[in-house]
Amino acid sequence: MSTVSETTIPIAELRRSQLRFRGLEAGHRACQGCGQALAARLVTEAAGPDVMIANATGCLEIFTTPWPQSAWRLPWMHSLFENTGALASGMEAALKAQGKSTKVLAFGGDGGTFDIGFQALSGMLERGHNVLYVCYDNEAYMNTGIQRSSSTPHAAVTTTSPSGKARMGKRHLKKDIISIIAAHHIPYAATASAAYPSDIRKKVRRALAIEGPTFLLIHSPCPLGWGHDGSQTVEVARLAVQCGLFPLIELERGELTSVMPLRSARPVKDYLKPQQRFRHLFQDDTRAAQELEHLQALADHNIEVYGLRGTNADPLDSDGADTVRRGGMRWA
Amino acid sequence: MPQALEGSQAIAQAVALCRPEVVAAYPITPQTHIVENIAKLVADGKLNCEMVSVESEFSAASVVLGAVAAGSRAYTASASQGILLMAEVLYNIAGLRIPAVMTCANRAVAAPLSIWNDQQDSMAVRDAGWIQLYCADNQEAVDTTIQAFRIAERCELPVMVCMDGFTLTHTLEPLEVPSQEQVDGFLPPFSFARTLDPRSPISVGTLVDPNYYSEARHSHHHALLRAQEEIIAAADDWGQLSGRHYGGLLQVDGPEDARLGILTLGSVLGTLADAREEYPEAPAAKLIKLRSFRPFPVEALQQACAGLSDLIVLERALSPGGGGIVGAEVRAALSELPDAPRVHNFAVGLGGRDVPLDIYPRLLAAAQSSGPTRFAIFDAELDRLPEGDR
Amino acid sequence: MTIYTRGGFALPGTSVEFKTGSWRLQRPLHWHRDAPCHTACPAGEDAQAYLARFAEGRLQEAWETIAGANPLPAITGRVCDHPCESGCNRGMYDDPIAIHNVERFLGDMALSEGWAYPVTAPARGAVRVAVVGAGPGGLSAAYHLFRRGYRVTLLDALPEAGGTLRTALPAYRLPRDILEREIERLLAIGITFLPQHMLGRDVSLEELRADHEAVFLAPGRQQSREWSVQGSVPRDLHTGIEVLQDWISMGSVPQVSSAAIVGGGNTAVDLARILRRAGAEAHVITHNALPGPDAQPDDMMAALPREVAQAMEEGVVFHEHRGIRRLILRGEKVVGVEMVRMKKLRRPDGTLDRVGFEGTETVLHVDQVIPAIGQDVAPDGMEGPLGRKPFFETDAWGRVAGHDGIFAGGDARFHSRGTVSGAVGDGRRAAEAIDRLLRGLALPEEGTAEAIAFEKINLHYYEHAPRAREPVLPVEQRTGCQEIERGLNSEQVAAEAARCFSCGTCFACDNCWTLCPDEAVLKTKELASDGSHYVFDYDYCKGCGLCVHECPCGFIAMEDEI
Incomplete structure (x- = not known):
């Protein structure tokens, strides 16, 4: 029988006494199953209370702070779409001048990071500010209604890269942002996924332990923009990793230092199929078949270039990284 | 003890005396000497601050925004294209009520490209919600910079100190650099109530819906209007401390009973003052220096213009297709007076064109000989234009 | 505002x-939701629950969780056919949890640690209930009735309790000391045990009914079925159960050099194995299929697959899908049998029929044929509730229609699973039914407890982990009564508990x-x-x-x- 689980402790009190730090509070207005909300929750939890956040314009900013309410429990500031790297630089410079150890986090979406905010980010990295920049990558301009960004994957449909008689979705490739970031010779740049919370936690802590600019790209599914059910957010993100289209890697000073191995690479179709944005690739059409092959080839390329194929079962590989334990707290 | 200093060098020293913790800079002529001098002070260990050499003016303004929000006094400077690139951030800083201070080394805006002085740049961002103070000479720019920090921090509004590029920034003049004690006595250590702090974590930069946006704008507008008192107080207090006073919102100079007046902003004022001595035969005229363009001092202006029959408004910018920017506002302010003077609105010295002394009698003559001029670029030589473009 | x-x-x-x-x-x-191991257990044990307690390090609670359903885990942990493991969702991922090893470990630990059964003594003057037959069904019923506050009288015809556990299970499967200790402990909770009390001889059902508010009958099946091949019977015919019981109680084995054992149950297999221990050639002839991945569930021989496997290791020869068509006699002495290939096929009316295929006859040279085709209930003293049938007709609660207060279960019940755990479950259910009857309460609805499906498990979150391999006695040492399966050590058992998916919980x-x-x-x-x-x-x-x-x-x- 299904039951409503209850406790004798009043729920508001229970909320206050949760045994983990909470950076992002309930009551935010993200869509059901929002991957970005999940990722931001995980990042702020891992980063702990002694941080302040510079947040680019975007869904995360909008859904957390409809005045007079805020879902943040951390000092947080939104200024503009394209200046987050600089805003964070300013915060960091001030804290440095004041002799404070508070860490600065910068949050942006793929639009604010790959595209419009790229220059400010590059400047921040080049100047060596002690900032962890986190890009929540949902592969399109979702806040404005799902328009193509330079992060949108090849062949994905958005409102500005529709499919039709003459086109099969986005014509261009997803920008290889992590290589570009790593080329700044920064101490640490990594990719992560909303499907691998313990990996996110590990990478956030690793980044924050480093003095200097660090970067984390987190693949964060958008149920609305990708066209999948909100309950499938983690599943879809996991498949992206497991098929090789979104490799989880770490780069230190531009050198690849670690990858999350794929125990067995899933076909990209498994990842694409549940998403409406790739639905046109499953019609009976030679162009569709060709694009599917293209995406598979891109995944295979990643697997080869980053050496993702695991040789033996590894407890931290794409199948083992989130093995559950009785009693939980595996994230600790 | 007066020292001979270039304007930019003097400003750099004034900024340093205010003990900023963060200075962000991106080079643009004619602002460069200011930030170069600050960088040198930092390099020499004379100024202990984070000097952030950013990759654009957009980031310069953003760094300042982030720094002030995180609890530090911060400063930047720019000009021309840089001001325009900053525009979005300038609006943002003001709307967030962030007490930042910047210098605008006034320069024309392209195209056509001009690196020389006019005030089109600061005028272009007049609606950003910043306090804008225009300085007539380098001593005033030094003293106003110091005052600007106190005004900004007391009003929780950003202040832009405008000084004419080259004309002031690159001119060597003897001037008094205040002592550190003087400045410390005038400007308390930086404190900002809405500082981002993990111990009381507020969220800044929220989404305000139509239910409250109007109230937000009202509050911002009235904060600027109320800032007039702090501008006056800062001028008075600094005047007592230093013996130098440039007026609060504006300054009137000339015979009480003069029926003619010339209102202007920035360094042209000095030219006109010199010209008045050069041409003693010219009709008596009051010189009105508009120091605070934002907030726009309607009452002070009405008082200053009472009794005038003609007022020449001289400015170094225009709104193409509209006319004079300052002129339009002055006209609107004076229209409330029962015997409003006739207003003659001219632009002069655009794109660095020299404003000669003899412009003074020519202006007065123009005001007396004809009906009011709605707007004209006074020193434009129209025969240089093709027929159809005149 | x-x-x-x-x-x-x-x-x-x-x-x-x-x-x-x-x-x-x-x-x-x-x-x-119930885990499949739980719904599959005839005794009603919730393996998921006790694996969880085990994994939490609460071993005594784990044992108490078992003991809430089954008072004999050291025994069932050895002899059960563990349908829990067949049902285990993990079996569709890598290998099922070695549940029976955990049960056995906890049962043994309870014995060595002396953990008390979770019971309180019934009140003085509490209602009396009688249980006939001290096999697993009777012991279970007595225990559960006692737990529910009844004074229990337990009768058995034999001098010692245990029933088939004692008479039909060779010690290499169930060591005597385990059997003795667990039963002794169980009886010691306060059950009144009357050995050598045979219904119909020492006491009548009516007399029992007069002193007790209810009676649970679990006499087992003691009467071998008649067996012949087209009317012919060898001269010195012994039934399989007789031979087995003689060996178990006295260690005696018929002097044969080769034997054909007819039947596919545990008795047939155990018999074959003891004949092998005596040096004879042993053939098991069964109509059904050997256990294996391809065998149809309704066509598989009844013996435990692991027993069959061990028997094969020991040299027992199995003849699946075979029947005996003719005894080859010299005089009245058997010199061989004629076998034919057989299969159960469906008749047009849907019932099953055994069909022999002409032209597939082969001859097997043996000097003994031993039928092990099962037993029926010996009717002594229970003629009323039996109603001339070879077993009791009961409902799922063990109620015998038309006989209020009479319940039956264990092997003696029609549709009995014929397993120890099945008997334990019968006893538990009957105890509940008796309790409800005596308290004037209705029985709960027959819930069709559906286990949580494999598809509901999110496999991503579990790591593959091989099942622990239980050490067994090498074949060459399997000559006597030494236990063959050696159990798992505590680390292995803990690892098994940790492998549990915790389906539905x-x-x-x-x-x-x-x-x-x-x-x-x-x-x-x-x-x-x-x-x-x-x-x-x-x-x-x-x-x-x-x-x-x-x-x-x-x-x-x-x-x-x-």
């Missing part, structure tokens, strides 16, 4: 004023708490009302269903809201 803040700043965590729960169309609920993995994008799952320090460590905050839950999909063990389900 809210006062506009300068610059439009907001205070931390004020979003809690906005109740996103109103967006929801469906809500998640905790939904405990929260094991506090934190996934829902970790993955809720809306901070709508709260963790509790104390157990919540449903035994989990989490509650949903429906003020904020948007009903996305992510927790449902990511719950490893299928403990969360979505429910429509109006």
Whole structure:
């Protein structure tokens, strides 16, 4: 029988006494199953209370702070779409001048990071500010209604890269942002996924332990923009990793230092199929078949270039990284 | 003890005396000497601050925004294209009520490209919600910079100190650099109530819906209007401390009973003052220096213009297709007076064109000989234009 | 009226004023569902539950969880056919949990540690109930009745309790000391045991009924079925159960050099194995198929697959899908049998029929044929409730129609599973039915407990881990009564408990708490009302269903809201 689980402790009190730090509070207005909300929750939890956040314009900013309410429990500031790297630089410079150890986090979406905010980010990295920049990558301009960004994957449909008689979705490739970031010779740049919370936690802590600019790209599914059910957010993100289209890697000073191995690479179709944005690739059409092959080839390329194929079962590989334990707290 | 200093060098020293913790800079002529001098002070260990050499003016303004929000006094400077690139951030800083201070080394805006002085740049961002103070000479720019920090921090509004590029920034003049004690006595250590702090974590930069946006704008507008008192107080207090006073919102100079007046902003004022001595035969005229363009001092202006029959408004910018920017506002302010003077609105010295002394009698003559001029670029030589473009 | 803040700043965590729960169309609920190991267990043991206690390090509680259903885990942990493992969802992932090894480990530990049964003595003057037959069914019924506060009289025709556990299970499968200790402990809780009391001889059913409010009959099947091949019977015919019981009690084996054993149950297999131990050639002839992945469930021989496998290791020859068509006699002495290939085929009316295929006859040279085709209930003293049938007709609660207060179970019941765990379950159910009858309560609805399906398990969250291999006595040493299966050590057992998926029951993995994008799952320090460590905050839950999909063990389900 299904039951409503209850406790004798009043729920508001229970909320206050949760045994983990909470950076992002309930009551935010993200869509059901929002991957970005999940990722931001995980990042702020891992980063702990002694941080302040510079947040680019975007869904995360909008859904957390409809005045007079805020879902943040951390000092947080939104200024503009394209200046987050600089805003964070300013915060960091001030804290440095004041002799404070508070860490600065910068949050942006793929639009604010790959595209419009790229220059400010590059400047921040080049100047060596002690900032962890986190890009929540949902592969399109979702806040404005799902328009193509330079992060949108090849062949994905958005409102500005529709499919039709003459086109099969986005014509261009997803920008290889992590290589570009790593080329700044920064101490640490990594990719992560909303499907691998313990990996996110590990990478956030690793980044924050480093003095200097660090970067984390987190693949964060958008149920609305990708066209999948909100309950499938983690599943879809996991498949992206497991098929090789979104490799989880770490780069230190531009050198690849670690990858999350794929125990067995899933076909990209498994990842694409549940998403409406790739639905046109499953019609009976030679162009569709060709694009599917293209995406598979891109995944295979990643697997080869980053050496993702695991040789033996590894407890931290794409199948083992989130093995559950009785009693939980595996994230600790 | 007066020292001979270039304007930019003097400003750099004034900024340093205010003990900023963060200075962000991106080079643009004619602002460069200011930030170069600050960088040198930092390099020499004379100024202990984070000097952030950013990759654009957009980031310069953003760094300042982030720094002030995180609890530090911060400063930047720019000009021309840089001001325009900053525009979005300038609006943002003001709307967030962030007490930042910047210098605008006034320069024309392209195209056509001009690196020389006019005030089109600061005028272009007049609606950003910043306090804008225009300085007539380098001593005033030094003293106003110091005052600007106190005004900004007391009003929780950003202040832009405008000084004419080259004309002031690159001119060597003897001037008094205040002592550190003087400045410390005038400007308390930086404190900002809405500082981002993990111990009381507020969220800044929220989404305000139509239910409250109007109230937000009202509050911002009235904060600027109320800032007039702090501008006056800062001028008075600094005047007592230093013996130098440039007026609060504006300054009137000339015979009480003069029926003619010339209102202007920035360094042209000095030219006109010199010209008045050069041409003693010219009709008596009051010189009105508009120091605070934002907030726009309607009452002070009405008082200053009472009794005038003609007022020449001289400015170094225009709104193409509209006319004079300052002129339009002055006209609107004076229209409330029962015997409003006739207003003659001219632009002069655009794109660095020299404003000669003899412009003074020519202006007065123009005001007396004809009906009011709605707007004209006074020193434009129209025969240089093709027929159809005149 | 809210006062506009300068610059439009907001205070931390004020979003809690906005109740996103109103967006929801469906809500998640905790939904405990039975694990397949639980629903599959004839004795009613919840393996998932005791594996969980084990994994938590609460070993005594784990044993008590078993003992709540089955008082004989040291025994069943050895001899059960463990349908729990066949049902185990993990079997579809890698290997099923070695549940019986955990049960055996805990049973043995209870013996060595002297853990007390979770019972309290019945009140003086409590209602009396009689149990006939001290085999696993009778012992189970006596125990469960005692737990429920009844004074229990347990009768058995033999001098010692145990029934088939004692008479038909060779010690190499169930060591005597385990049997003795577990039964002795059980009886010692306060059950009045009357050995050598045979119904119909020493006491009548009516007399029992007069002193007791109810009677549970679990006499087992003691009467061998008649056997012949087309009317011919060899001269010195012994039935399999007789030979087995003689060996078990006296160690004697018929002097044969080769024997054909007819039948496919455990008796046939055990018999074959003891003949091998005596140096004879042993053939098992069965109509059914050998256990294996391709065998149809309704066509598989009844013996435990692992016993069959061990028998084969020991040299027993199996002839599957065969029947005996003719005894080859010299005089009345058997010199061989003629076998024919047979299969159970469906008749047009749907019933099954054994069909022999002409032209497939072969001859097997043996000097003895031993039928092990099963027994019927010996009717002595129970003629009434038996009603001239070879077994008791009962409902699922063991009630015998038309005989109020008379219950029956174990092997003596029609449709008996013929297993120890089946008998234990019969005893438990009958005890509950008796209790309800005597308290004037209706019996609960026959719930069709459906186990949580394999598809509800999110396999991503489990790591592959091989099942522990139980050491066995090498074949060459299997000459006497030494136990063949040696059990698992504590590390191995703990590893098995840790492999459990915890199907349908929260094991506090934190996934829902970790993955809720809306901070709508709260963790509790104390157990919540449903035994989990989490509650949903429906003020904020948007009903996305992510927790449902990511719950490893299928403990969360979505429910429509109006």
